[in-house]
Amino acid sequence: MRISQANADDAADLARLLWLDTHSEEPPQLSLGAFAAELAQWWATHQDSHLAFVARLHRPEAVGMAWVALVPRVPRPGATSRLSADIQSVFVMPDQRGRGIGSALVDAASAHATRLGSLRVTVRSGRKAVPVYERLGFESSRQLLQRPAE
Numbered sequence: 802m803r804i805s806q807a808n809a810d811d812a813a814d815l816a817r818l819l820w821l822d823t824h825s826e827e828p829p830q831l832s833l834g835a836f837a838a839e840l841a842q843w844w845a846t847h848q849d850s851h852l853a854f855v856a857r858l859h860r861p862e863a864v865g866m867a868w869v870a871l872v873p874r875v876p877r878p879g880a881t882s883r884l885s886a887d888i889q890s891v892f893v894m895p896d897q898r899g900r901g902i903g904s905a906l907v908d909a910a911s912a913h914a915t916r917l918g919s920l921r922v923t924v925r926s927g928r929k930a931v932p933v934y935e936r937l938g939f940e941s942s943r944q945l946l947q948r949p950a951e
Contacts, residue, residue, distance in 0.1 A: 802902060804909045807853035807866070812841035814863040815853055822892040854909045856893070856902045865893035867906035869914050869922075886914030888924040907937055 807815060816837035820829065831839065844851065850872070856865035868890045874883035888910055893903045911922045923945065926934050 802900075802905060803857045804854055804905050805857070806909075806913065807855045807863075809841065809845070811853065811855055811863065812844060813837045814855060815844075815866055816840045818863060818866045818892050818894075819890060821894070822890065851889075852910070852913065854906050854913070856906055858897070864897045865891075865902045865906050867891040867903070867910045869910040871914065871917065871919065874920070882918065884914075884917060884919045886911070886917075886919040886922045888922060891924075891930075904933065904937055907934070911937075 817833065819840065820833050820836060829836065844853075851868055851870050853866055853868045855863035857863055867888060870887045870889055872885045872887065874885055876883060888907055891903055891907060893906075907924075914922050922939075924934055924939060925947075
C-alpha cells in the first residue's frame with residue numbers, strides 16, 4: 802500500500818471515490834465525468850484549505866481517500882498563527898476494507914495537519930467508524946459542540 806498526498810492529476814480518482822461513497826445517500830445530479838470536472842474546479846479554488854490523501858495498491862487507481870480541511874483560527878496575543886484541521890470524506894473501496902487502509906489515510910492526513918501547525922484535528926464520524934477513530938487516538942470531547950442547521 803502506498804499513501805500519498807493527492808494533486809490535481811488525482812481529481813478523477815477522487816471524484817470516483819466520492820461518487821461511490823455517496824451515490825446511495827445523495828442521488829447524483831451530474832454524470833461522473835461532469836462531477837469530476839466540477840470537483841477539479843472546486844479543488845483548484847480550495848487547494849490551500851483542503852488537502853487530499855490517496856491510497857494505492859499495485860494498480861494505478863486509488864482505492865481509498867481522506868481529505869483534511871485546514872481552518873485558520875483567530876490569532877491570540879501569544880499565538881498569532883493558529884490552525885485547526887478537520888478530517889473529511891474518508892472512504893475505502895468496500896473490497897479493500899479491513900486492511901488498515903483507512904487508518905493509514907487518516908494517520909497521514911492527521912500527521913500532515915500537525916506538521917503544518919494544527920493545534921487539533923477533529924473528525925465527524927458515523928457510529929460504525931467511531932471505534933476506528935478511537936484506536937487512532939481521537940477522543941470525544943464535551944467542549945466540542947455542534948448546532949444543527951435550522
